[in-house]
Amino acid sequence: LPLTASEEGVAPTVGEWQTYTFPIKALVDAGLKEASAIDVLMIFPTWDMGNGAEYLVTNAEIVSPEAASPELVLFGDSENPDWPMWDCCGGTTPIVVTDEERGNVAEFSVGAEPAVLGFKPPEDSGIKFDASALMVEGVVQFDLKVVESPSNPDAVWKFKIESNNAKSALELDLTEGSGGAEPVVGEWQTYTFSLQEIANQGFDLSAIDVVMMYPAWDTGEGAVYRVDEARIYNPSAGQEGLAIFEESLNEDWNLFDCCAGSKPGVVDSGDDHGQVTEFVIQSTPDTVLGFQAKDEVSFDASAMLANGAISFDMRVMSQPEGADAQWLFKVESSDSKIFVEVPLASGNYGEEPVAGEWATYNFTLQSLFDAGLDISDIKTIMIFPTWGQSLGAEYQVDNLVIDNF
Template identity: 50%
Template sequence: MKQISTFTALLMAAGLAGCGGSSTTNSDFASVDIEQPVSDWQLVWSDEFDGDSIDNSKWTHEINCSGGGNNEQQCYTDSADNSFVADGNLHIVALPAEDDAPLPYTSARLNTKFQGDFKYGRFEMRAKLPQGQGSWPAFWMLPTDEVYGGWPKSGEIDIMEAVNLKVADADGNEEARVHGTLHYGRDWPDNSSTGKEYSLPDGANPADDFHTYAIEWQEGEIRWYVDGYLFQTQMASEVRYNNKDQAAGLIHRGWFSEYFDIATGELETHWDASPFDQRFHLLLNLAVGGNWPSNVNNTGIDAAAFAEGQSYIIDYVRVYQCSLNPETGKGCETVRQGYKDEETLSIGAAPIPVAPSGVAQNLTIFADEANPAWPAWDCCGGTTPTVETDDAEHGAVVEFVIGATPTVMGFSTLQAGTPAPFDASPMLTTGSVSFDMKLVTAPANPASVFKFKIESGGASTAVEIDLSSGNGGQEPVVGEWATYTFSLQSLADAGLDLSAIDVLMIFPAWDTGNGAVYRLDNVEISQPLPSLVLFEDQANVDWPMWDCCGGTVPTEEMDDADHGLTAQFVIGATPTVMGFKPADGSGIQFDASSLLTEGAVQFDMKLVTAPANPASVFKFKIEANGASSAVEVDLSSGNGGLEPVVGEWATYTFSLQTLSDAGLDLSAIDVIMVFPAWDTGNGAVYRIDNAKISAL
């Protein structure tokens, strides 16, 4: 491995980075007419397909009938019927297979593994795509070394995919989209993917002519292009830290990786350039059918479309390196204004970090739907708990059935693909475990007693008590719902470590429950959530109405019967911002950290008089910890994009999760503002009521 690394380094120094192992390329780059995206991109690898055969020093045929892991219906072969070079192009052809073949079609899949392996650069293909229901051409990349684990933990980069091109719907609209996607994150089935689609201008179809598909990949950023137009940007996640230097959110939610630390053996989440910071190789293939194409458009596979074969025709594949900084790939970006705007930038699926200490977050294990991190679970009885929806009072509920085999039942995060033990220690004095339960059928044994058991740290600590102790001593009654509550303080006093709760059980005592059927709903570990009322029929003396700079005094005014007393703000000629703010030096701040996933800033507003400037746009701004963090957005974004209308009340809602993701430190909120954009609001009069920060 050391020898290989040294050789690769020598190739990079010679401007031929990316040729893995000890193989070399034979391309004569001087003969290739290249229109480089920018002058600092240097061609380091290419195949122009100008010969009369596929270059085996660059491409390896994959030979299998495995269906690509997607139930595809082709066998990949190295037959010249399925892949060949002619007329300056690589042809990959999907054909009907012989009658006795393992799968109904044959095709080809080629890769450059150990012959063209690259970390960062521009990867480009000019191609004409196949058509028909069931067709699935792809130009993509897989990790060569799988440093972070098997798929998708080490990543996948789909430069171009398309399915079912030219297939028309009932209205005659043809499928014409291409897709660019990243795959990453946790093990299947908890894997993540992020991507966007693109349609060519003027209704052109990728199956009718050649087009150029490319990505530019640099450390922490990947961009997708079609015919030189940048249609998607994806980036690594950027962590936000609070004023205690604790990871407390994401400034940008992008990709992430999860792998075991070599030194500690702990499974860790990483919000950095990984897994897209290792060498990848290229793949070209044409699949037939599979989970994606067979379930969209007209569904299935149109045998007539493949009767004479479908061809994926590739003019060239080229790889460039950024000569300004080959180690990071940065400095050669082919970008345009707005390439990180809402239309172009993909939001990823990275888990959002929460400050690890002192921040209490309520956990819902089941309420109308399952929490995949806490599946319902039968320890030993061989049954599968089900979600039933026939309960008129509770809607969807979990049903447990006890058979002849002794068992315990409940919810266990240890049974999830990625266990998520819950730290309830910040809510020790105010929190509880609670749930609703209905006994549908009593155990056959009349002496059976229902139990509640909770475990932590892989059963390193546990507490088991009679279920009835959570309902004032009342035993479950057939056909009746009852609420059971167990304080965290009492469980901790009984010896439970609250910092890593991972199993919660409700069951008839061991080997006494045969015949029991019972249902659970609203299962949670929680505490009462904080709330802050800024103005609701009267002012909050700790959070008075406030004019930053205009010299006015906001007033309380009576409005209509629905709103009564409201807060009124008037903008004069002096530029200003207005809202609610504690007095200077008071030290008053609001900690909304525990509301992160379910809370919002919400208020009603009525525009009494519009600003004299018709171009004025109202803004919402919130600050924390003396303006050390702040978020400012258009007010209309809190009301579905609708601007304020004179004389009409409207409700505006800004989720705390979104504000946190944008960089706000929720632990120390100290200013909330609503105002026309600076120096545009002269003449505006507006009223606010029911202003609060709370759980929705």
């Protein structure tokens, strides 16, 4: 795009600073296909016409404007009169009921007539929701509990969203919003659908007018299900991340060695990383090491589910002596029986740690949640070689954060 296509609409003037602003949506409309994976930003004169140009750039950043984030609550503690519960054509009347766990919730049932159900503004109201500003970090999210399964055992639960009077529509299996987990009778389950992923499939986010969840058409007879906390929003809005170690250790967290009695510490890295944490396994290989929140402390990362990650830099100084040693990453909740353990390399495109080299590791909260972690109660984060194989390992960790990326 020409610089004059910016919001400011002005051309550069020699000797004068000028601000240029390009909304992400405008770039997407102009053909940017992957706004979630931007990896090059360029400013330059027209190809083969820039000889002799000299220019300065500063404050280049991709940020969200400091403004209230749009949000549509379809159902919170009560029905939204602008977005009432809706049965397309089955003749049922969805109702608000009292759930023993949640209080007021929406309840839908499917009768003998085929139907799809969900939330839709009143007929001819003209009400639509523009989620364009939420595209990068926003989600459609709701909790659903099946009370009675459909009588058809082959019924597949679906999520569907429509825009602009059904001119744009997208239907997905409900399990795509839960890491593949099928609904279980009597259990609440959270379903999260990224607006970025929805938009990537050609859906128009600017005029949403129907949101539905239901058993597949003509297979749902007998189903009764409840929906709560249904909304379209940016779960990261206003949520601050957690820096566990950046130059110094967070005062609410400790370094720990579970079982070998070593004392992890903070040392000077000798390079531009400055102060870092250091772990050394010398006496026994039967241990795991990492970072643990103090008593009565844990971190709730629920609001970062769609876009958050646990990220850190690590440098191996000495590899473990065990012939079968593998580097691992593990996260536990306050109840240590709730945890996820994965190969460390899975956080760095499959690359194993190389002695003497810093590498950055990222583990998305969505992947940890899908694997069974309670991300509302993160208590312990560990990086270590295989139990019983770790003798001789020495490694440093820096910039350990839980944040949106």
